[in-house]
Amino acid sequence: MTAAPTISDADLASCASEPIRIPGAIQPHGWLVVADALTGRLVAYSRNWPDLLKAPDNEVDAAIHDLLSPIVQTRHTLVDGEGPVSCGPLIAGGRRLHVSGHRLGELTYFELETEAEDAGPRAPIYSLARHLVPLMQRTDSVDALCRLVVNEMKRLTGFGRCLAYRFDAEGHGEVLAEARDADYDAYAGHHFPAADIPSQARELYRINHIRLIPDADYQPVPVRFVDGREPTSLDLSQAALRSVSPVHLQYMRNMGTLASMSVSIIVDGQLWGLVSCHNHAPRHLSWQVRMACEHLGQLLSLQIEAKEENERVSEQLRLRQLTLAIVAHLSDSDATLQRLMAEPGPLLRLGRATGAAVILNDQCWSVGETPAAGALIQLGQWLGNRIDEVDHTDRLATDAPALADALGGAAGLLAISISKLHRHYIVWFRPEIVQTIVWAGDPRKELDNPKGRLHPRLSFASWRQQLGGRSLPWTQGEVHAVQELRQALIGIVLRRAEEMAEVAMELGRVNKELEAFSYTVSHDLRAPMRHIAGFVDLVVEMEGAGLSERSRRYLTHVKEASAHAGQLVDALLDFSRMGRSAIKPVSLNTEHLVDDLIAEHNAQHGAQHSAQHGAQHSALQSPPRSADANGAAREAPIEWTVHRPLPRLWGDPVLLQVAVRNLISNAVKYSRQRHPARITIEPVQNEHGVGLSISDNGVGFQMKYVGKLFGVFQRLHQNEAFEGTGIGLASVRRIVERHGGQVDAWGAPDEGARFTFVLPTREMAAAPSTAPAPPSVDRSSALAALMSSALSAQSPPPRSTDPH
Amino acid sequence: MLKPILLVEDDARDLELTLVALERSQLANEVIVVRDGAEALDYLNREGAHAERAEGNPAVILLDLKLPKVNGLEVLKTVRATESLKSVPVVMLTSSQTESDVVQSYALGVNAYVVKPVEFQRFVAAIADLGVFWAVLNEPPPGSLRSSRRYE
Numbered sequence: 001m002t003a004a005p006t007i008s009d010a011d012l013a014s015c016a017s018e019p020i021r022i023p024g025a026i027q028p029h030g031w032l033v034v035a036d037a038l039t040g041r042l043v044a045y046s047r048n049w050p051d052l053l054k055a056p057d058n059e060v061d062a063a064i065h066d067l068l069s070p071i072v073q074t075r076h077t078l079v080d081g082e083g084p085v086s087c088g089p090l091i092a093g094g095r096r097l098h099v100s101g102h103r104l105g106e107l108t109y110f111e112l113e114t115e116a117e118d119a120g121p122r123a124p125i126y127s128l129a130r131h132l133v134p135l136m137q138r139t140d141s142v143d144a145l146c147r148l149v150v151n152e153m154k155r156l157t158g159f160g161r162c163l164a165y166r167f168d169a170e171g172h173g174e175v176l177a178e179a180r181d182a183d184y185d186a187y188a189g190h191h192f193p194a195a196d197i198p199s200q201a202r203e204l205y206r207i208n209h210i211r212l213i214p215d216a217d218y219q220p221v222p223v224r225f226v227d228g229r230e231p232t233s234l235d236l237s238q239a240a241l242r243s244v245s246p247v248h249l250q251y252m253r254n255m256g257t258l259a260s261m262s263v264s265i266i267v268d269g270q271l272w273g274l275v276s277c278h279n280h281a282p283r284h285l286s287w288q289v290r291m292a293c294e295h296l297g298q299l300l301s302l303q304i305e306a307k308e309e310n311e312r313v314s315e316q317l318r319l320r321q322l323t324l325a326i327v328a329h330l331s332d333s334d335a336t337l338q339r340l341m342a343e344p345g346p347l348l349r350l351g352r353a354t355g356a357a358v359i360l361n362d363q364c365w366s367v368g369e370t371p372a373a374g375a376l377i378q379l380g381q382w383l384g385n386r387i388d389e390v391d392h393t394d395r396l397a398t399d400a401p402a403l404a405d406a407l408g409g410a411a412g413l414l415a416i417s418i419s420k421l422h423r424h425y426i427v428w429f430r431p432e433i434v435q436t437i438v439w440a441g442d443p444r445k446e447l448d449n450p451k452g453r454l455h456p457r458l459s460f461a462s463w464r465q466q467l468g469g470r471s472l473p474w475t476q477g478e479v480h481a482v483q484e485l486r487q488a489l490i491g492i493v494l495r496r497a498e499e500m501a502e503v504a505m506e507l508g509r510v511n512k513e514l515e516a517f518s519y520t521v522s523h524d525l526r527a528p529m530r531h532i533a534g535f536v537d538l539v540v541e542m543e544g545a546g547l548s549e550r551s552r553r554y555l556t557h558v559k560e561a562s563a564h565a566g567q568l569v570d571a572l573l574d575f576s577r578m579g580r581s582a583i584k585p586v587s588l589n590t591e592h593l594v595d596d597l598i599a600e601h602n603a604q605h606g607a608q609h610s611a612q613h614g615a616q617h618s619a620l621q622s623p624p625r626s627a628d629a630n631g632a633a634r635e636a637p638i639e640w641t642v643h644r645p646l647p648r649l650w651g652d653p654v655l656l657q658v659a660v661r662n663l664i665s666n667a668v669k670y671s672r673q674r675h676p677a678r679i680t681i682e683p684v685q686n687e688h689g690v691g692l693s694i695s696d697n698g699v700g701f702q703m704k705y706v707g708k709l710f711g712v713f714q715r716l717h718q719n720e721a722f723e724g725t726g727i728g729l730a731s732v733r734r735i736v737e738r739h740g741g742q743v744d745a746w747g748a749p750d751e752g753a754r755f756t757f758v759l760p761t762r763e764m765a766a767a768p769s770t771a772p773a774p775p776s777v778d779r780s781s782a783l784a785a786l787m788s789s790a791l792s793a794q795s796p797p798p799r800s801t802d803p804h
Numbered sequence: 805m806l807k808p809i810l811l812v813e814d815d816a817r818d819l820e821l822t823l824v825a826l827e828r829s830q831l832a833n834e835v836i837v838v839r840d841g842a843e844a845l846d847y848l849n850r851e852g853a854h855a856e857r858a859e860g861n862p863a864v865i866l867l868d869l870k871l872p873k874v875n876g877l878e879v880l881k882t883v884r885a886t887e888s889l890k891s892v893p894v895v896m897l898t899s900s901q902t903e904s905d906v907v908q909s910y911a912l913g914v915n916a917y918v919v920k921p922v923e924f925q926r927f928v929a930a931i932a933d934l935g936v937f938w939a940v941l942n943e944p945p946p947g948s949l950r951s952s953r954r955y956e
Contacts, residue, residue, distance in 0.1 A: 526899050527815065530922045534821040537924040566922025 020200055024231035025220035026241040027213065029284055030113040031097075032223060033068055034234065037108045040072045044225045044234055046241075052093045061226060067092055071099055071110055078103035083208065084111065084240060086287065098287045102238050111241050113287060128152075128296060136303045142166075145307065146177035149275060149300045154179040156292055157261065157285055159277035163187055164265070164300075166273035169473070170194055171202075173273065175440075184278070185256075190440040190462065196251070204237055206271045209264040210294040213244055215282035216252040216259070240290075255460050259283035261290075263297035267305045275300070312477060319481035322350040327488045337418065337493065338365040340426065350481055351414050351428030352472070359383075359425045370429050375406035379413075380423045387417045387425070390483050394430070394473040412471025414478065416486040418493060426489070428482070430471035439463045522573040529569060532562040571727040574658065578734045583652045585739070587762065590646040590692060593657060594681055597664050598640055638668065643682040647690040650762035651739050659735040662728040663694045663755050670753065671698030684756050688742050691758035701747040709745050732757065740765065807863035808834040809935065812844040812879065813897075814871050821924070822866070822897070822931060829932030833863055841874025845882055848889055861892045864938035869898035869905055877908055884913045893938045897931075 026032050026046050034044040042065055050056075055063040071087050078085065084100040090112065091097070097112040132152055139145045146164035154162040161180035165173040171194030178188040197205075205211070220243040223231040236242040252260055259279040265272045275297060285293075325346040330339055337358045340347055344367040347356050355368035359380040364373055371379065382400050383391065392414040397404035412430030441460045536559045544552060649656065664679070671677035678697045683690065701709070710733040732755070736743045741759035809826070813819040819837065826835055838844045846852035848861070865883070869876040876896060883889045893915045898905070909917050918934060921927045 523899060526920075526922060527818070530899075530920060530924075530927065531817040531821070533922055534824075534924040534927060535817070538824065563923055570922065 019232075020204065020245050021235055021237040021242075022232050023220070023236060023243040023245075024234065025222045025243040026236070026239065027215075027243055028218050028221050029214050030111050030241045032239065032241055033064055033110045033112075034223075035068075035072050035075060035108050035110070037075055037078075037103055037106050040069075040075060042226055043107060044223055044229075044231070046221045046223050048221045052095075054093060068110060071101070072108070074101065075103065075108040078108055080105065081238075083238060084109075086291075089115065100240065100287060104235055104238055107235075109239055111239060113241075115286060128292060128299065132296070133299065136299065139303075142304055142307055143176050145300065145303050146275075147179075149296060150177045150179040153263070153275055153277060153293060153296060156289060156296070157277055157283075159259070159261065159279045159283065160184045161187075161279075162275065162277045164273060164275045165192065166265075167194075167271065171197075173197075176273075184280075185460070187440055190438050192440050201245075201248075202271055205262065205264045205274065206266065208238060209266065209297055210240075210290055211262045212240065212285055212290060213249075213252065213260050214284040216249045216257065217282070218249075256280060261285065261293065263293050264301075265297060265304060266301045267308060272301070272304060315475070315477040316481070319350060319477060320484070322346040323481055323485045323488065326350065326485060327492065330489070330492055336496075337424065337426065337489070338363075341365045341367045344368065347426075348428075350485065351474075351478060352430070353412075353414070353428035354431055355410070355429040357427050357429075359423065359427065361423050368429075369409070369431065371407045371410055375403065375408075376427075378403055378406060379427065380425055383415055383417070383425055383427075384423050387415055389417055389486060390479060391415045391417075392474045392479055394471045395469055396471075397469050410471075411469055412474065414474050414482060416482050416489075418486065418489055426482075426485075430474075432469060433471055435467040435470065437465045437467055439465060518572055518575075522569040525569045526566070526573075529562050529566040533559060533566060536562065568727075571731070575727050575731050575734065578655065578658075578731060578738065583655065583738055585650050585652055585762075585765065588649045588651055588653050588656060590649055590656075590660070591642070591644060593653075593660055594642060594646060594664075594692075597657070597661050598642075600661075601638075601664065601668060638671070638677045638679055641678065641680040643680070645683070646681070646692065647683045647685070649690065649759050650765055651759050652735075655735045655738070659732045659757065660692065660694075662732050663692075663757075666728055666755065667694050667696035667698065667753070669698075670700070671696040674698060684758060686758055689758040689760040689764055691741065691756065693754055693756040695752060695754035697752040700749050700751045700753050702749055703747060706745055706747070710743065729755075806833045807860060808836045810836045810838065810844065810847060810862035810865045812838050812841065812865065812867045812871065812876070814839050814868060818868070818920070821927065825928040825931035826935055828928050829935045831935045833935070836862065839872075841871040841876065841879045844871075844879050845874060848883065848892075849886070861889060864893045864895060864934075866895050866897045866934070869896055869909075877905070877912060880909065880912045880914055895934055895938060897934075 028048060031049055031052060032044075032046040033042070033049075035041060036043055042061055045060075045064055049064055050060050053060065053063045053067070067090070071090065074087055078101055080103045082102065084102040087099040087101045087110065089096055090099050092112070096115045098115050099110055099112050101108060101110045103109070132148070135148055136145055139148060150162040150164050153159075161178070161184040163175050163178040163180075165175045167173050173192040173194075173196070175187045175190050175192075178186065180186065223234055223236075225231060225234070252258065255278070257278040257280065259282050261277040263275040263277075265274060275293075323346075326340065326343075329343045329346075337360060340356075340358055344356060348354070348368055353368070355366065355370035357364055357366035357370050357376050359376055361380070362377055364376040364380070366373070366376060370376065379400075382403060392412075393399045394412045396407055396411055396413045400407070409431050410429040411432035412428075414428040414430075415425050416427075418424040418426065439462070441463055536555055540547075540552065540555050540559070547555070664681075667679045668677070671679060674697050680693075680695045682693045682695075684693045685691075710729045733743050736757045736759065739759045741757055743755070743757040745753065745755050747753035809831070811819070811822060811826075813822060819839075823835065823837070836847065838847050843853070844865070844867070847854040847857065848865075850857055850859075865879075867876045867879060871879070874882075876898070880894055880896075883892060883894060894913075896905075896909050896914050896917045897920060898918075899920055906917050915938070916934065918930055921930055
């Protein structure tokens, strides 16, 4: 090993991988002796013994043996792997020396140092315990604790500057507290890059809690093995005198520090931070003072551990209460995850977030500051590839660059996954917080060095860095809390799903029974209705002339009653069928559909009509219906207005024809007494899709009954006034809802009514389930069309379907 | 000479109404009435009570679906499987709208499936249409099974 105070390129090159445990040398302010732990035989010693003992080279071994034999006898009390302990004073070469010893494997190490005449005040350990511990206990923050300790440390050591710093998750150090003399640079609040302390050095700080370098300009003293082995095979990791990496010495000199001392702060077994002392001039500390400092470091470590534990526990308590509040809220509701958005307070506080969202596959609900819905869906897809149970980042844009623009100001993301099968997430957002970090020197220069090697820092001048794109980091406690929430939610969701499945099964069964029942009833009622209607018709026809007026009236009643019953049965049958038959959607031209239905209406009412297909509108007028045999009032003409173009809809042609026919007959029925009756058919479009609106100027209804309109057998008008079965609108709703659409009604008494339905467009409809093999669609549609046409006698099947 | 219409109907009242409807459609075809599926097959195959009938197939078979002994679907199946009968048009005339009945009927090669309307006037009109179409207008070329309406 070189002893030169300046470093060569070769030194630098070797430093990055330098095994600093075995430098093969010690610092010159002490003497090292290594003895065999079993025999006590001399194994190695530092090369500065001859100077101390003033013995010729060939007598040094024996002289050391003689001098140290009383000490070496104590080797059996040393415990392998534990830190150095005091082995008492010793006089050698006319000096009073302090001896400390430790054992590592088969070797015992004895280090001797001059008992220094300490310049600072003596520091008996009991005074630490007596004065400092109560003060420490009274502090309310880790920062205050550190301030207390650096002041004490400075007093104990007499160093010019003493600072305490903490390592962050990436290993950068941040100075939390500082005590310094006026001629020392201030580092409070500064950051030191992780690269300043290589990982093998950190590991030594973890096992060896105090480290003193009295003079950075020292000449290392090589170690000599008695049997001539290479000195670098001696493990000096526990030795206080261990020689330091030349890179580190250069670092100290660059910093203007010739003496330094580091005391480790160990929390939960991890290197939490360091108390670091610097002095412009060389400075040595006695073993006793160092012991006191190490003790002080231990006290600090314990206090920090206790404070952090307290904070952790109280945070955990707070978070658990929030979790409980969320879970309680959800248990009270229908337990669907989007209900979380209804009571967002605890949820947001749980993640100390400014926004949160529930993402369930392609749907999302959000509260507070979150990206737009589209971005949330994208985020859900992105999460799908990386989340197992919980995921978090404080630099979202960096982690998901493709989403950066869409995410807006959200920089922090915490997410939990609620389902193994689906993309079901709850996510929390935090905004970007631009931080100004003051580094003790520009950390980028260390990375920029052209030879790509470890390099001692040249500058410690403050260097400010603006750090954007980041949020406050998520704490372990928060991550843990949302994990707990996740467990609870999964429990609730699962339980809820089980309940729902049970209810659905029961409902399905009841529904099936009801359908079977209604089918049987309607089917078996149909034949006798047909017979009654048919035979009464025949009797009236054949014997009409011979019947009394009263008999003829009675027979008319019978005929009407049976016809009505027949319609009812047919409508019931239709209705029960709608629940079962599969929807076979095609792209449907509603202009053709509407024209056909209007033509059908006009034809059924014995009217010839003149169709005027205008570019925008067409008015189709059916002349007044002539009074029929029952003497019903003459019917008003109907003014049809169709706002073209009407949209194409994605739906089942047969079912939609039924729905539109029902709406049109409804409009005709309730506007019949108007002169003229006006029926308008228009396109509508909203966020749920596209559809039609059918309005009339008829009797209308009160809006307070709007909820009843679409129920089975709900009628708002007296039976005598308007014929009908009371199933028409229920069928409309069932058809529209089976398409995933929505139906709405507006009405005002004596002003008219408007019925609107919209269906999801083809793009909106779920793609995979709606694409069976084309032949079966066409065939079934054709069958259904024929069936429908037979049912309604001569009405044509919708001609306007396009194969898709 | 016009071919007869074969009407297979078990319900006496439906039979009577159907006959009135056919009468009103003013078809000149003779209407042969049989009351169950077995008798229908006997007629078609000139067996049993119908062994002595004159040769020739009917113009159309109006077939009720729910029949005693041999039901409508079975009759249809047999007709389509019999070389000499396969080209005879068959119209299902029934109260049933059960989807599986419709699907099966078409699968077995029915020519039309008509649900009997409740209202008598419509019923008459439906029967008349069927009669006119299948007994008069429709003249399937020899050997063609289903010459006219195909929906697939």
